[in-house]
Amino acid sequence: MRVPLAVTTSARPREELVTRARASAKAWGVPFFPRRSGEGIADWFDARAEALIVFGHDGVTLWDKEGHHGFHAGMAHLRRMRLAAGEGDTFVRVAELRKGDAVLDCTLGLGQDALVASLAVGPTGRVVGVEKNLALYALASAGMKTYAFGPDSCHVEVVHADAHEHLRTLPPRSFDVVFFDPMFARPGKAQPGFDVLRRFADHAPLTPETLEEGRRVARRWVVVKGARYTDDLRKLGLQPEPGSHFSDVVWGRVGPSEGSP
Structure with a gap:
């Protein structure tokens, strides 16, 4: 069953990043999806989640099937x-x-x-x-x-x-x-x-x-x-x-x- 929103990390995340992503998912009341090394997320939008918050080494990004946008001051x-x-x-x-x-x-x-x-x-x-x-x-x-x-x-x-x-x-x-x-x-x-x-x-x-x-x-x-x-x-x-x-x-x-x- 596809959820409206979930949290994951970039590929090959450090443990600290995984910990922070898991804690945020819990605080927001949404699932955390672990990501295997080298695994892409494109297929997830059809089967797992309508949107993803991705914690990466360079910041946090919101993804959906149509595109993505990272948090920055712009x-x-x-x-x-x-x-x-x-x-x-x-x-x-x-x-x-x-x-x-x-x-x-x-x-x-x-x-x-x-x-x-x-x-x-x-x-x-x-x-x-x-x-x-x-x-x-x-x-x-x-x-x-x-x-x-x-x-x-x-x-x-x-x-x-x-x-x-x-x-x-x-x-x-x-x-x-x-x-x-x-x-x-x-x-x-x-x-x-x-x-x-x-x-x-x-x-x-x-x-x-x-x-x-x-x-x-x-x-x-x-x-x-x-x-x-x-x-x-x-x-x-x-x-x-x-x-x-x-x-x-x-x-x-x-x-x-x-x-x-």
Whole structure:
């Protein structure tokens, strides 16, 4: 019987790698499949698992029948470099992120914006990323554990949960910024890894009810990323913030709920 997700290792793994992979599989509640020396995994997708988290000597990779994507900073690395050099970042500007802030990323995905936020809020801040899909959660949580954040960043905490349900468990005004990047249909070619994200991410639209839960939890802003040339933000009652006319991405924000403690 084929399982939705399993864990394995690269070929010829060291014992330490096997131990770490087994422990992660147990923590995530998925099977661990030992891999024999020289054994490929291509046939496993027909018989054993729909997707695999592969622990390798060079990092953690999510595989399925259509391709694979390893955890890495991607464009977030360049954004972090620019931020460290004193240049601007649209997410940081719209959210007005400051040192010591607490940020809740409700749609973590591959963790790009969370990595930028971790540098913007610094070591005294806090960034929590919520991911509903188990495969993406596994990739992000394993990858964040080994990512070199450096002394100027806080670490990113990764939570496996539905964003709406998780928001309902949080006290009012418990995060400075709540962030949503729903899986809108964006035109043009996205950066590498976006195809993997599309296959695994939750495609349900952001609802007004979830937005209101975000407003209850936020102290400063709820920030929503949307697609240009769509009415994604308008449906939520948001107006796009000023930004580059050359970007396919638009940003909206709204303050906390009136009357929140």
